[in-house]
Amino acid sequence: MSSLEESSLGPSCEFQENLNLLRQTHFFSGLPLESLKVFAYLCVRERLHAGEFLFRQGEDDHQAYYIVSGKARLERNENGHEREIREFGAGTFIGGLTLLGETRRLYSLRAVEETVCILLSREKFTKAIQQFPEQIPRIIRIVVGSINDWEDRFLAELAADCGGCLPRLGVSLL
Amino acid sequence: MAAVERPIVKRSLLSWVFDGNIGWQITLLGVIAVAVFTRVLPLEMQKRIVNQAITLRNIDLLLLYCGYYLAAVLVSSACKYMINILETLISQRVLARMRAALYAHVITLPLSFFRNTQPGTVVNAIVNELVVPSNFVSMAMSTPVSNILTLLAFAGFLFWLNPLLAAVSLSIYPAAMLLIPFLQKRANIANKTRVDQSRIFSGRIAEAISGIHEIHGNGTYRIEARKFNKMVERLRKVRVTWGLYRFGVKSTNNLFTSLGPFLVFILGGYLTIKGQLELGSLVAFLSAQEKLYDPWKELIEFYQVHQEGEVSYKRTMEFFDATPEHRLEPTGRKPLELEASLDIKNLSFVTESGIRLLDDVNLTLRPGEHLALVGFSGSGKSTLALCIGQLYDYSEGHLLLGNEEVAHLTRKDVVSNVGIVAQNPFIFEGSMAENLLYACEAAAQGNGAPGDGRPTLDDIIAVLHQTGLFTDVLRFGLNAFLSPEKHREVVKTITRVRRKFQEKFGERLADYVEFFNENQYLSYSSVAENLTFGAANREEFANVHLSRNDYFMTFLDKEGLLRLLINIGVRLARQTVDILGNLPPDNIFFEQSPMSAEELPAYKLVLDQLRRRKDQELARDDYLRLLDLALRFTPGIHKMVGLGEDLQKLLLEKRARFRAGISQDLPDAFTFYSQNDYIYSQTILNNIFFGKTKTSSTETQETITQNIIQLLIEKDLLETIVDIGMHYNVGSKGDNLSGGQRQKLAIARVFLKAPRVLIMDEATSALDNKSQARIQNLLETRWKRKSTLIAVAHRLDTIRKFDKIAVMKAGKIIEMGGYDELIARKGALYELVGRK
Known part of the structure; x- marks a missing residue:
């Protein structure tokens, strides 16, 4: 939505900016430029006001987000009670898993202030990655690595405090 | 015509000649009779010009005979043109009717027929293979009649001029008639193979195109191209063989007819030199003999078209010679109004390869009861639903819908009482409105004929609201352009x-x-x-x-x-x-x-x-x-x-x-x-x-x-x-709609038909939460007690309020009862719910 502002900056264009930002995300890093260009091109931008939802708990919103500027809060509704989980700022990439398959959101994400983000839909991602099938294993490796790293970190940092949650752990064993 | 009543696949090619075309064929014959006369007349004039006008040096006679000559030529040309027009008319009429009849027959064939038949095969049969047969039909009477008449006329003229010379020069034709059928038989065999190969060929192209995403996805361009090349090669070979024999027929024929003048020159020349034949007669004889070639050639061509037409026609009709599993419409009674109860006893469904997809299923539903079928994929849920809808024919046991055995009902009986939302609903090219009315128009009347029983605009809008399609349709409307003339x-x-x-x-x-x-x-x-x-x-x-x-x-x-x-x-x-x-x-x-x-x-x-x-x-x-x-x-x-x-x-x-x-x-x-x-x-x-x-x-x-x-x-x-918005074009296969919109449309068109028995096969799988909840709520409030519902469920959180839940496994119902009852029993449903 912010295209007017960005494009007035002169020769730089949204496509170039998207390309630079995607390269910095773990998910897309390491993809060859040829395929990265297609993803950067397929992205769209949205501007959200404070209080607007990026996605809602329980829905499959079919897209991944990169927060360009602003701040968004992750919330979870538990039996009618809103719980704040954490906040994400500029530079966060959320939703790599959504691109790979249907998932229902376990959280809601809501802008806390004026937020600009880049969106890539699952449909576009799927069609585009089919054009570069040799890259699929690389993406799967990155996702698997991330899940493993996450649990590794969780165990190292929080296992001692988590009390009764230990028997439920093991997402990396999936 | 009695022939019209017979299914098209049982009709002979010749039955099309007069059926519905008698008037045209007779007109054609009349024109031909005139044409034949105008073809013989110039010959007589030619003789008279040489023998009388020129020899007697009479200018008046010359002008008179030349005038007749000219008139005959003009009328003959006009006749020829008219014959062409009439033949085109007849062949196009026949082609259109053959196509319509074959298409109408093909779409009634059972689903099992299409499991082994590619769309391309049907396309090829209807578009290509009927062309030659229809050409034959247009020629079937006119060509033999006109050419045999012409031949006889010229032959008679020749005998009248000089019987000896005529007998000698006509002797070539019986010889040709011995050799040509022999070659043609060979050509027919090749042609049969060609028809079969073309059918496989078209089917293969259609298959590749419909699976194009797989080809792209797997990068199998080369593999597909190789498979295709093999077939191209086979088709090329058979076409070459076919061509060799066809042209063999033509060349043999040409050789024989070219021998004619040779015989006339040698014998006629001798007779003229000896003074036994006038020069004028020799000239007329030569011309008349030359005129024999055209009708003869046309007869041979006709013979070839007949043979080819027969082959294409027979091969095509044999291929589609299957009978629908069920009669389409009842005779002598209205479609039954069935009570919406369901009684299934010892029902089994065995595939041709002997796999039991349904195994001894027993089930009863009272009118208005709602049943959910759950279980893993492959457990037989969809098969059971499709059997109830008469789309699959069960092999053993009984399936009673309102006390009538489903296997014995006509399609019309079933369609009038049952509505189906398929797993992957198919949306046809056309407007939203046409697609919405698709199911109820067919149920209300015959097969698409206009009549009453259509839902009102209010009904339609109500259903649009119920299924959540309303905002979609409104948005289509808002994205439309208006024109200054109409709006x-x-x-x-x-x-x-x-x-x-x-x-x-x-x-x-x-x-x-x-x-x-x-x-x-x-x-x-x-x-x-x-x-x-x-x-x-x-x-x-x-x-x-x-x-x-x-x-x-x-x-x-x-x-x-x-x-x-x-x-x-x-x-x-x-x-x-x-x-x-x-x-x-x-x-x-x-x-x-x-x-x-x-x-x-x-x-x-x-x-x-x-x-x-x-x-x-x-x-x-x-x-x-x-x-x-x-x-x-x-x-x-x-x-x-x-x-x-x-x-x-x-x-x-x-x-x-x-x-x-x-x-x-x-x-x-x-x-x-x-x-x-x-x-x-x-x-x-x-x-x-x-x-x-x-x-x-x-x-x-x-x-x-x-x-x-x-x-x-x-x-x-x-x-x-x-x-x-209702005029919005949904595109081929509904491509202009999203997956969710397509599914909502499929549900809406069945709701609009309001059938007594409603079958929903994972009908809401592509919908977002809100729409899914809306449909679920609708089923529980609006349709409960009104319509019997058989729902194949893909999500277990939607089945709580169903009257009965049947858990299926390997083609059997292993557990059946109310939700709470089954959960309390801690059996199969309890396990399934826990697993999710």
Whole structure:
């Protein structure tokens, strides 16, 4: 939505900016430029006001987000009670898993202030990655690595405090 | 004709000759009789001219005979032309009727037939294989009659001139008649193989095209090409063989007929020298004999067409000679009105290969009861549902619908009582309205014939609301264009809605809509729209024609814009080709591109030229292509290049210059955007906005739509817009709709039919939560006790309120009862729910 502002900056264009930002995300890093260009091109931008939802708990919103500027809060509704989980700022990439398959959101994400983000839909991602099938294993490796790293970190940092949650752990064993 | 009653696959080719064409065939015969006479007459005249007029030196006689000659030639030509016309008429009539009959037959064949039949096979049969047979039918009477008559006439004439000479020169024909059928038999065998190969060939192409995503996905271009080449090769060989024999027939025939004059010269010459034959008679004899070739050749050709036609026709009909599993309509009674109870006893379904997909299923449902079928995929849920809908034929046991054995019912009985929402509903090309009425029209009357029993507009709108399709249809309507001829009144109201809308939501909307502001460069409008800032009233000023419009081009040139725009065009072309150059022509890749997939190769060539020519001028066509691209450039959508602020400012200045100029030179060419006028070149939505939307977020669009609905209701315009939306074309296979919209449409068309028995096979799997909940709620409130429901469930959180739940495993029902009862039992359902 912010295209007017960005494009007035002169020769730089949204496509170039998207390309630079995607390269910095773990998910897309390491993809060859040829395929990265297609993803950067397929992205769209949205501007959200404070209080607007990026996605809602329980829905499959079919897209991944990169927060360009602003701040968004992750919330979870538990039996009618809103719980704040954490906040994400500029530079966060959320939703790599959504691109790979249907998932229902376990959280809601809501802008806390004026937020600009880049969106890539699952449909576009799927069609585009089919054009570069040799890259699929690389993406799967990155996702698997991330899940493993996450649990590794969780165990190292929080296992001692988590009390009764230990028997439920093991997402990396999936 | 009794023949009409027989299924087309049982009819002989000859049965088509007179069926419905008697009048035409008789007319054709009449014309032929005249034609034959006019063909013989010139010969007699020829003789008289030589023997009487020339020999007696009588000018009057010469003129008289030449006059007859001329008249005969003219009438003969006219007859020939008429014969052609009549034959074309007959063959096209027959072709159309054969096609219609075969198509009508093919679509009634059971589903099992199509498991082994590719769509391409049907296409090939209906489009290609019936052409030769229909040509034969048009010739079937006229050609043999006319040519045999002509042959006899000439032969008689020859005998009349000189019996000996005639007998000798005609002796070649019996010889030809011995050899030709022998060759033709060979050709027929090759032709049979050709028909079969073509059928496989077409089927194979259709299969590859419908699986094109797999080919792209797996990169199996070479493998597919190799498979195809093998078939091309086989078809080539058989066609060559066929051709060799066909032309063998022609050449043999030609050889024999060429021997004719040889015999006449040698014998006739001898007789004339000996004074036993007049010179005039010899000349007439030679001419008459030459005239024998044409009818003879036509007879041989006719013989070939007959043989080929028979082969194509028989092969095609044999292929489709299957009978529908069920009678389509009852005879002598109306379709049954069945009680919506279901009684299934020891039901089994065994496939041809012996797999038991259903195994001893027992089940009863009272009218109005709701049953959910659950279980893993492959457990037989869908098979059971399809058996109830008569789409599969069960092998053993009983399936009673309202105490009638389903296997014995006609399709019409079932269709009148049962509605099915398939797992992957198929939506046909046509408007939303046509698709919505698809099921209930067929149920209400015969097969598509107009009549009463149609739902009212209110019914339709109610169902649209129930299924959540209403906002979709409304949005289709809002995205439509109006025409000044048809919508003059509507347009006035919309302009009023616009004002109201801006008063109410103007400020809030500014985030989502870019208004048509005269003093601002519009990122969501094209460069061309930014320059003209108006709707063209003349075709030549429409956006797509601007680069071919002299006035506009002179303007660009005078204002020094040409070079700038070409530069933008070059940048756009380079970037787009760089990003999209190797991608397939999928719509999803080109939505955000200024060039379409079809144009991409042309722009690749332009860029090639640009690289090679360097400083030299581009060809005018290439130059205009680049200009077109720049004029289409909409920076808000096409993000691959930026449009600098200076350039925007410049274009804004030029907008004012253009307006000033054209208002003076051609005041009626444009209607400039103004708050008070409707803009016909923009959609209804853009007209209400007086701008263009900037967001692709569905949530925002939803909010905007809700606001617009309010205003439309106030102005009593909602129904009009919905009606326009109902004319929206869903595209081939419903491609213009999303997966969810297709499924909602499939549910809506069954709800509209309101059947006594409702079968839903994972009918809501593509819907979002809200829509799914809405449909679920509807089933529990509106349809409970009214219609018996058999639902194949894909999600277990939707089945709580069903009267009965049947858990299936390996073709058997292993558990059945109410939800709470089964959960309490801690059996299979309990396990399934836990697993989820």
